[in-house]
Amino acid sequence: MAKDSLQRRRDIALGFGAELFYDTPLEIVRGEGVYLYDNDGRRYVDMYNNVPCVGHANPAVVHAMAEQQATVNVHGRYLHESIVTFAERFTGLNHDDIESVVFSCSGTEANEVAIQMARIVTGNHGLICTDAAYHGNSELVGSLSYLWIDPLKSRGVRAFPYPDCYRPLAEGLSDGELCEAYLARVETAIDSLKTEGADLAALIMCPIFANEGVPDIPSGFMTDITNLVHREGGLVISDEVQSGYGRTGCWWGYETTGFRPDIIVTGKPMGNGLPLAATAARKDFVDAFRSKKDYFNTCASTPLQAAVGMAVLDEIERLDLLRNAAEVGTRLTRELKSRIDLYSAIGDVRGCGLFISVEMIKDSDTREPDVTLTSSLSDCLKDKGFLVSHSGKFDNVLKIRPPLVFSHANTDDFLVAFDACMRDLDG
Amino acid sequence: MAKDSLQRRRDIALGFGAELFYDTPLEIVRGEGVYLYDNDGRRYVDMYNNVPCVGHANPAVVHAMAEQQATVNVHGRYLHESIVTFAERFTGLNHDDIESVVFSCSGTEANEVAIQMARIVTGNHGLICTDAAYHGNSELVGSLSYLWIDPLKSRGVRAFPYPDCYRPLAEGLSDGELCEAYLARVETAIDSLKTEGADLAALIMCPIFANEGVPDIPSGFMTDITNLVHREGGLVISDEVQSGYGRTGCWWGYETTGFRPDIIVTGKPMGNGLPLAATAARKDFVDAFRSKKDYFNTCASTPLQAAVGMAVLDEIERLDLLRNAAEVGTRLTRELKSRIDLYSAIGDVRGCGLFISVEMIKDSDTREPDVTLTSSLSDCLKDKGFLVSHSGKFDNVLKIRPPLVFSHANTDDFLVAFDACMRDLDG
Numbered sequence: 093m094a095k096d097s098l099q100r101r102r103d104i105a106l107g108f109g110a111e112l113f114y115d116t117p118l119e120i121v122r123g124e125g126v127y128l129y130d131n132d133g134r135r136y137v138d139m140y141n142n143v144p145c146v147g148h149a150n151p152a153v154v155h156a157m158a159e160q161q162a163t164v165n166v167h168g169r170y171l172h173e174s175i176v177t178f179a180e181r182f183t184g185l186n187h188d189d190i191e192s193v194v195f196s197c198s199g200t201e202a203n204e205v206a207i208q209m210a211r212i213v214t215g216n217h218g219l220i221c222t223d224a225a226y227h228g229n230s231e232l233v234g235s236l237s238y239l240w241i242d243p244l245k246s247r248g249v250r251a252f253p254y255p256d257c258y259r260p261l262a263e264g265l266s267d268g269e270l271c272e273a274y275l276a277r278v279e280t281a282i283d284s285l286k287t288e289g290a291d292l293a294a295l296i297m298c299p300i301f302a303n304e305g306v307p308d309i310p311s312g313f314m315t316d317i318t319n320l321v322h323r324e325g326g327l328v329i330s331d332e333v334q335s336g337y338g339r340t341g342c343w344w345g346y347e348t349t350g351f352r353p354d355i356i357v358t359g360k361p362m363g364n365g366l367p368l369a370a371t372a373a374r375k376d377f378v379d380a381f382r383s384k385k386d387y388f389n390t391c392a393s394t395p396l397q398a399a400v401g402m403a404v405l406d407e408i409e410r411l412d413l414l415r416n417a418a419e420v421g422t423r424l425t426r427e428l429k430s431r432i433d434l435y436s437a438i439g440d441v442r443g444c445g446l447f448i449s450v451e452m453i454k455d456s457d458t459r460e461p462d463v464t465l466t467s468s469l470s471d472c473l474k475d476k477g478f479l480v481s482h483s484g485k486f487d488n489v490l491k492i493r494p495p496l497v498f499s500h501a502n503t504d505d506f507l508v509a510f511d512a513c514m515r516d517l518d519g
Numbered sequence: 520m521a522k523d524s525l526q527r528r529r530d531i532a533l534g535f536g537a538e539l540f541y542d543t544p545l546e547i548v549r550g551e552g553v554y555l556y557d558n559d560g561r562r563y564v565d566m567y568n569n570v571p572c573v574g575h576a577n578p579a580v581v582h583a584m585a586e587q588q589a590t591v592n593v594h595g596r597y598l599h600e601s602i603v604t605f606a607e608r609f610t611g612l613n614h615d616d617i618e619s620v621v622f623s624c625s626g627t628e629a630n631e632v633a634i635q636m637a638r639i640v641t642g643n644h645g646l647i648c649t650d651a652a653y654h655g656n657s658e659l660v661g662s663l664s665y666l667w668i669d670p671l672k673s674r675g676v677r678a679f680p681y682p683d684c685y686r687p688l689a690e691g692l693s694d695g696e697l698c699e700a701y702l703a704r705v706e707t708a709i710d711s712l713k714t715e716g717a718d719l720a721a722l723i724m725c726p727i728f729a730n731e732g733v734p735d736i737p738s739g740f741m742t743d744i745t746n747l748v749h750r751e752g753g754l755v756i757s758d759e760v761q762s763g764y765g766r767t768g769c770w771w772g773y774e775t776t777g778f779r780p781d782i783i784v785t786g787k788p789m790g791n792g793l794p795l796a797a798t799a800a801r802k803d804f805v806d807a808f809r810s811k812k813d814y815f816n817t818c819a820s821t822p823l824q825a826a827v828g829m830a831v832l833d834e835i836e837r838l839d840l841l842r843n844a845a846e847v848g849t850r851l852t853r854e855l856k857s858r859i860d861l862y863s864a865i866g867d868v869r870g871c872g873l874f875i876s877v878e879m880i881k882d883s884d885t886r887e888p889d890v891t892l893t894s895s896l897s898d899c900l901k902d903k904g905f906l907v908s909h910s911g912k913f914d915n916v917l918k919i920r921p922p923l924v925f926s927h928a929n930t931d932d933f934l935v936a937f938d939a940c941m942r943d944l945d946g
Contacts, residue, residue: 095598098598098600098603099598101603102602102603102606104618104619104802105596105603105606105610105618105619105620105807106602106603106606106619106620106621106622106805106820107605107619107620107621107806107808108802108805108806108809108810109803109809109810110595110809110820111596111815112596112597113597113768117597118597119597119598119599119600120591120593120597120599121589121590121591121599122590122591122863123590123593128591128593128695129591136757141594143593143594143817143818144592144854146594148591148592149588149589149591149592149594151589153588154585154588154589154602157585157588158584158585158588158639159582159651160611161576161580161581161584161585162576162578162581162824163548163549163550163576164547164548164549164550164556164576165550165571165575165576165792166547166555166557166568166570166576167568167570167576168537168539169528169538169539170535170538170539170544170545170546170547171521171522171525171529171545171546171547172546172547172548173525173542173546175529176528176529176532176533178526179529179532179533180528180531180532191531191532191533192531192532193532193533193534194533195533196625197624197628197794198623198624198625198628198794198816198817198818198819199817200625200628200657200816201625201627201628201656201657204656204657204658207658208658209940224645228632228677228922229631229812229815229816230627230628230658230659230815231631231634231635231657231658231659232657232658233661234812235634243905256553278920282830330886332591359817360817360818362925363818365588365592365593365795365818365823366793366818366823367624367784367794367819368792375531375534375535378533378534378535379534379535379536381534382534382535382537383536383883384534385661386536386538387807388538388656388658389571389625389627389656390570390626390635390786391624391787391790391792391793391794392623392625392786393537393794393795396792396793433816454896477834494767495737504911
């Protein structure tokens with residue numbers, strides 16, 4: 093009853109349609125490590141949230157945040173040693189070409205900077221992205237998001253089919269032929285841009301295609317598309333908001349899928365809950381952006397962002413979370429893969445470290461997506477104390493993306509719950 | 520030397536051209552209340568920063584931030600009582616029509632929401648703003664900013680001359696005639712939009728025209744422009760990022776300049792340094808936005824934003840900061856006005872609570888802006904321990920915008936320094 097009343101108040105105060113997870117929404121009142129607790133004191137294993145990458149209520153992050161806010165937190169047009177040190181440390185995590193960084197407050201803002209930068213550097217205007225991408229919610233960045241794309245309004249933007257070995261563009265092709273088929277569609281998108289006079293400024297993509305459902309990618313596609321974009325005069329933006337910061341077992345998704353982007357964007361996990369995002373690139377690219385745009389972001393590049401950002405990096409290193417993501421993620425993926433033969437509704441299991449997708453289907457021959465089952469499975473797991481969600485182009489992919497502190501013991505517990513739900517739900 | 524070296528490192532890590540204040544930049548290492556301290560332990564009275572509205576390192580804000588981050592801080596697709604309570608309290612500060620709110624992480628994001636909302640509600644696309652406005656740094660919002668406007672790329676955007684009694688659109692007009700003259704230019708902007716097929720979606724303006732230099736506004740202009748925009752089918756967006764949250768002695772700038780906006784945007788001071796911004800409007804406007812856009816912002820609408828946002832409101836009320844802004848601001852404005860006759864370089868002094876502009880000129884007849892003197896005065900005041908900046912269309916306006924805890928005693932000290940600088944600089 094109290095929850096109904098809270099939800100009614102929320103529908104007024106935040107407007108009707110502010111999204112809530114689950115048929116019966118959760119009221120979350122406490123968190124610790126990988127666990128969240130609801131208003132009835134019930135404990136859940138968080139297997140969805142990538143923001144609290146070093147754990148909910150991580151004490152080192154709380155301490156850094158409180159100490160810095162109690163010392164000073166003011167904008168970046170004064171000198172602050174900490175923000176420079178953080179910027180140096182951040183760029184140092186990337187490949188050698190990445191020298192400079194523009195901080196901001198959200199992935200949306202960081203992608204805005206990346207696209208504006210690419211357009212300034214290349215002198216071109218056109219953008220390409222996949223047909224199931226999401227990169228943020230501003231008008232520009234939203235025009236790259238499959239939820240929002242309105243062809244009539246998306247001047248200068250084209251989408252191409254995301255690479256996928258499970259639902260391939262064409263049947264009966266070898267891995268190499270499939271790669272060629274996808275690249276041809278990318279070329280089509282670029283050619284279509286040119287017909288409206290927009291040469292290519294940038295390809296923007298998540299390096300593991302997180303919103304697309306973490307598909308298996310035809311061999312060679314990532315380096316080939318990078319080369320293609322460069323030949324066309326464009327830059328490659330790697331949107332690492334979901335894939336970066338240790339998620340895949342590497343610092344960056346682009347290391348996992350093997351290519352060399354020109355601009356790196358990251359956000360969510362950087363601040364473990366403090367709004368903090370970044371756009372990093374070669375120094376001359378960042379210089380060109382700054383010279384043209386006079387960019388300033390009041391609450392970014394602050395001592396607070398620096399202190400919290402450093403604490404998060406310290407914790408990732410201290411807790412050896414890249415290794416944890418690789419080891420626990422690999423095992424969980426393997427265990428789930430072994431269930432493809434047990435449950436007919438599981439079509440495919442794919443993973444990159446601690447980002448794992450379980451594709452739910454109605455029929456193994458047609459591979460028809462089972463959206464209802466995916467949603468039911470998510471609700472069943474919630475009722476058993478495990479929080480996941482669903483995504484993918486057809487919304488039939490169970491999305492498993494826990495804080496990086498998710499353990500082998502959590503994996504064991506989850507598999508028991510998963511099997512119980514699947515036995516109940518798998519017709 | 521150490522500072523030079525830090526600046527060189529900064530030019531690499533953040534890119535060359537990341538703006539710094541003052542000829543010799545300050546390295547700020549600590550803050551408390553209205554004071555900032557540099558790396559040599561020197562104390563400055565902060566008369567520029569509106570973000571730390573309840574004071575640098577405000578202990579109540581630090582406590583709320585640390586306690587919430589140590590409890591839970593997770594996204595808004597779970598229920599959280601605190602974010603609903605904060606939203607109710609926030610909308611309650613506004614005029615009666617304002618019922619619902621969309622939280623975000625920056626003024627840029629909040630203005631994006633406002634414009635997208637206005638376009639959805641009206642079904643129109645056109646936007647008007649003043650010719651010296653700044654509303655943020657995304658591509659859409661940046662197209663409304665005088666620093667960035669490129670007529671070739673600003674489809675659907677027109678600028679009109681900001682209302683100003685000191686540098687009026689035409690000489691020799693009565694107050695009423697001047698108002699009519701400005702309104703005619705607004706009509707011209709709207710008509711120009713129509714010639715490219717864009718009916719009016721919104722007027723966006725700061726209600727005290729902060730970036731324009733806080734001009735004195737011809738009587739009746741604010742209500743007349745609101746009525747005009749409504750007749751044309753558009754909405755009025757009040758960008759309260761600088762003018763709101765007690766700055767003018769009222770909660771909102773629109774109360775001070777006397778009109779009734781349809782959409783309210785606020786940002787900077789809301790979180791006293793935590794990224795926190797909001798777009799508030801009638802419930803049916805917010806519902807329409809949510810139904811069309813499926814808006815989600817990971818680090819916004821969180822328990823952390825709610826806890827810090829509530830602590831800031833508590834402190835504004837506990838410290839009676841609206842009254843303080845009105846009383847101290849009025850006195851400081853009066854004192855500065857009395858110096859117009861003392862120093863020939865002061866052309867005009869204008870104030871709205873604790874937002875005060877001092878317009879520096881070369882000649883009282885021509886009123887030619889004195890940009891060099893403005894900059895020198897800002898540097899001189901810094902050397903004497905008072906931090907201000909400059910703005911305005913001609914960058915010749917000393918911008919005084921201290922934390923709301925700025926006191927009468929601070930005013931006394933400042934006036935001594937101001938007089939000393941003016942005696943040195945005033946040719």
